[in-house]
Amino acid sequence: MNRITHDAARRIIAQALEQGRALGLKPLSVIVLDAGGHPLAFEREDGASPGRFAIAQGKAYGAVMLGMAGTAQMQRAEAQAYFITCANAAFGGQMIPVPGGVLVRDSAGDVVGAVGVTGDTSENDAAAAVAGIEAAGFTAEI
Template identity: 70%
Template sequence: MAGIPLRKARTIIRKTLEAGHEMGLKPLSVIVLDEGGNVLAFEREDGSSPGRFQIAHGKAYGAVMMGVAGTAQLARAEAQPAFIAAVNAAFGGALVPVPGGILVRDGKGRVLGSVGVTGDTSDNDAAAGRAGIEAAGLVAEI
C-alpha cells in the first residue's frame, strides 16, 4: 500500500466521529494527511469552532513531519522546549505538539500519513482517532 487511499481516509474520519459520539465527546474535527503532510480529507462537526482546521492540521502535520506522535512530542516539548520551539519555527508555526496528532502505519510499521483530531481533551481526541484508524484496518501510534 502506498499512502492512505481516500476511501480509507474517509473511513478514518467517519469512525473517529462515531467514536467521539460513543464516548460523549464535544464536537470533533478530524484531518487526514498523507506521508508528505498534504491534506487528504477533513471534516468539522456542527458546533466546532472555525479554528479547528488549523489545530487538527498542526497536530497531524507535526506527527508526520517529525515521525513522532503527539504524545511523544508533548513529552519532548516539556523536556526540551527550545528544540520544539525551533522545530515549530522551521515548520512556519504549524506544529501543535500534543496528543491527538497520530501517526498512521501499515502492518509492517511503515508510516502512511497522520491524523489530527481536536475538539475535546487532547487525550480523548487521541483515543477517538485511534478508534477511527484501527476501524480502517491500520495501525495508530498516539
C-alpha cells in the same frame, strides 16, 4: 509502501466521529494527512469553533513531519521547549505538539500518514483518532 486511499481517509474520519459520539465527546474536527503531510480529508462537526482546522492540521503535521506522535512531541516540549519552538518555526508554525496527533502505520510499520483530532481533551481526541485508524486497517501510534 502502502498509502491511505481516499476511501480509507473517509473511513478514518467517519469512525473517529462515530467514536466521539459514542463517548459523548464535544464536537470534533478530524484531518487525515498523507505521508508527505498534505491533506487528504477533513471534517468539522457542527458546534466546533472555526479555528479547529489549524489545530487539527498542526497536530497531524508535526507527527508526520517528525515521525513522532503527539504524546512524544509533548514529552519533548516539556523536556526541551526550545527544540519544539525551533522545529515549529522550521515547519512554518504548523506544529501542535500534544496528543491527538496520531501516526498511521501500515502492516510493515511504515508511516503512511497522520490523523489530527481536536475538540475534547487531548487524550479523548487521541482515542477518537485511534478508533478511526484501526477501523481502516492501519496501526495507530499516539
